[in-house]
Amino acid sequence: MHAAEPTARQTGTLPADTLPTDTTSERARQPKQEPVAWSRGHRLAVSVPIFIILLGILVGVSHITAVSANIQPIGQTMSMLTSDTSVTFNNTTGKALPSVGTYKVTKRYITIKAKRPSTGEIQSIRVLIREPKGAGSNRPGVVFMHGAGYGTCDNSFGDVAYSLSSAGFVTAVIDKPVWSTTDITRDYPASAKIYDQTINYLRSLDQVDAAKVGIYATSESTWISSYLLQRDPKIAFQVLLSPMVFSPRQSLGFLASQDFTLVGAHNGYQSIVRRVFDMDGTVFGLTNFDLDIEKPAAYSIPTFVAYGSKDVMTAQVEGAREILDLAHKSDNWDVTIRSYPVANHVLRLGNEADSGTGFADDYVNDMVSWAVGTAAGLDQTSERAAGSMLYQSIAVPKDLHADRGLTIYGAWIHIAMLITLLLTLIIALAALVRKIVFMIRRKGPALGFKYGFGGALLSLTITTLATFLLFCGGLGQVVMGIVQLAWGGAPAEDPGMMFWSWPVIQVVCTLVVWAWSRVFTRLIEVMQTRGLAQFPPRKGAIGDVVSGREPVLASTRFARVLFWVTAFAMFHVLLFFAFWGLFIY
Structure with a gap:
């Protein structure tokens, strides 16, 4: 007999149907199962x-x-003492005061070299001199100061300079000193130096009374006039058209906030203004946002302030109050305020760029009358504040900061x-x-x-x-x-x-x-x-x-x-x- 075959238990093996599977190799052989898609x-x-x-x-x-910016109170007003804007004086000269059209006007040009102190850069500037023909000597003078943009002596102040000259003033309109600056990098102290250089030129003329030379500043240039008055306190008088009394950050912040509201922009767009004017310009080399211009010296001389009721760029109520406050701090009580209905920011009845756009109402006659009487040293008899009521929709956002x-x-x-x-x-x-x-x-x-x-x-x-x-x-x-x-x-x-x-x-x-x-x-x-x-x-x-x-x-x-x-x-x-x-x- 053959030896008995060893049993499965003896050999340690199991029947095929009971063999354990190799799980590792089995997983490798099986296709990968994708997880069930998410519900x-x-x-x-x-x-x-x-x-x-x-x-x-x-x-x-x-x-x-x-x-956040505090624009309260809203709807500020300042009432005028009378609606009659005419300016009159107690004439003790014994003869009629000159007015618009009294003299014929002659023109001539000169050129000055304007040096920017901070860089040494030179700009050749033309100056248009207008003189009253046959007016004699000891004439008062006026130097015009440009607002925003790139005005020249030929395309700026032509009508108003002619009007003043026809009333006996020697006037000077210069090419705006800009050098290589832009609208946001203007050098205001340097500009003040060049305007003062022009003032001194007028003072040197034989027909001009050196003690009677004043300035005519509009909008942006009223920032320059503050530096100019601190630099040259001997300036005789000033005409300020829609003055920007507060710093650029505050003035432009007010301008944008008010105008965004007036045009009907959503409050969300208005919030953009506050973010823009809370920027620190010095990060980009811009130093003009926080000019220190609210100085009593800037309003220490006889001052004529003019506003237009349709001016949407100027804080008129707070501006007028600030001017009066600073003037009084410098012991100056000779401040005349005039407000004209329908007039815009430049006291015109429309776009100044369009030829033939005239000034509002009697502005030119009023301003010339004031300049003539003030230069003559006469006592004003008309009301100091006259015209339409001043209105300001929101407060100047003075809490804006860098x-x-x-x-x-x-x-x-x-x-x-x-x-x-x-x-x-x-x-x-x-x-x-x-x-x-x-x-x-x-x-x-x-x-x-x-x-x-x-x-x-x-x-x-x-x-x-x-x-x-x-x-x-x-x-x-x-x-x-x-x-x-x-x-x-x-x-x-x-x-x-x-x-x-x-x-x-x-x-x-x-x-x-x-x-x-x-x-x-x-x-x-x-x-x-x-x-x-x-x-x-x-x-x-x-x-x-x-x-x-x-x-x-x-x-x-x-x-x-x-x-x-x-x-x-x-x-x-x-x-x-x-x-x-x-x-x-």
């Missing part, structure tokens, strides 16, 4: 926290960058947005070229976006940029409305886009943030299916994603770069909106 509730549960976090960041930025932190952050977010948008544009153009080439050569997908990420990225980018253009359009309409107001136009009955665009942008921005939260939720979901959204990540998962074997976003590295650069740029656009207050609800 709608699961996606919502992940999307909501992401949305809250993103929106919280943007709302937080809007509130942190918000700037905020360096806000300025640095604002500069960073704007620069970062522009850089990321430019980078996105370059990559997007490259992607377009790539797609065209792939289509021509029939090489298949050029970018290889998966799970709808490509379409979502495109739609969100278009929506965000369209919202940005809407913001620019609304702000642009506000600016155009202010320009029309400045030249005497009436605000539109329907503010249109400058009002409705702000809440529309707010709604769209919120929807865009929600859409991005859904995109990121989908991204997390796909990452989980690829074994990335776990710790530690599934072995080989990172390599599979990077190599494109199991992509999360796209099968090509180019598309993945395009996605993240574009997403980063769009987030910066949202931060831009947040900086300007679009996420304050």
Whole structure:
């Protein structure tokens, strides 16, 4: 007999149907099982926290960058003593005082070299001298000082300078001293030096009484006149047209705040003004925002102040009160205030740039009469404050100040947005070229976006940029409305886009943030299916994603770069909106 076969227990083996399986090799042989797709509730549960976090960041930025400004009280008024604006004096000279048209006027030009002390830069300036023909000697003189812009001796003050000269004054209108500066980098102390140089030239003329030379300053140049009066206290008198009494930060902050309201701009656009005028200009080398010009010396001489009721650029009530207060502190009680109905910021009845646009009412006659009587040293008999009632819609925002932190952050977010948008544009153009080439050569997908990420990225980018253009359009309409107001136009009955665009942008921005939260939720979901959204990540998962074997976003590295650069740029656009207050609800 054959030896008995060893039993299974003896050999230590088991029947085939009871053999243990090699689980490691079995898992390797089995196909990978994709996790079950998230339910709608699961996606919502992940999307909501992401949305809250993103929106919280943007709302937080809007509130942190918000700037409060006290514009109370509103609707300030100052009543005049009479509506009659004429200026009269007790004439003790024994002869009739000259008036507009008394003398014929001759003209001549001279050229002076204007040196800017801070840089040594030289500007050749022409000076147009107008003289009353046959008026004799000891004539009073007036030097005209330019407002904003780039006025020359030929295109500025022609009619009013002629009127003064025809009443016996030797007048001088110069090319505006600007050197290489711009509207926001003007050198006011240097400009004061050049105007004083012109004043001294008039004083040197044989027919001019050196003790009777005054100035005629309008708008921006009233900042210069403050420096000029501190530099040369011997100036005899001054005519101030729509004077900017307060510092540029306060004056321009008032101008913008008031005009944004008048044109009907949404309160959101008005909040932009406060952020702009809370900037620290010294970060960019701009030192003119906080000029120290409210000095008693600036109003220590006989002063004629003129306002127009349609002037939307000047704080008239607080300005007039400040002038009177500073004048009285310098023991000067010779201040005459005139307000003219319908007149605009330059006392005209329309755009000064249009030929033939005249001054309002009797302004020229009143001003000339005052200058003649004052230069003659006579006692004024007419009321000091006359004309239409002064009105000021809001208070001057004197609590605006230089905020360096806000300025640095604002500069960073704007620069970062522009850089990321430019980078996105370059990559997007490259992607377009790539797609065209792939289509021509029939090489298949050029970018290889998966799970709808490509379409979502495109739609969100278009929506965000369209919202940005809407913001620019609304702000642009506000600016155009202010320009029309400045030249005497009436605000539109329907503010249109400058009002409705702000809440529309707010709604769209919120929807865009929600859409991005859904995109990121989908991204997390796909990452989980690829074994990335776990710790530690599934072995080989990172390599599979990077190599494109199991992509999360796209099968090509180019598309993945395009996605993240574009997403980063769009987030910066949202931060831009947040900086300007679009996420304050």
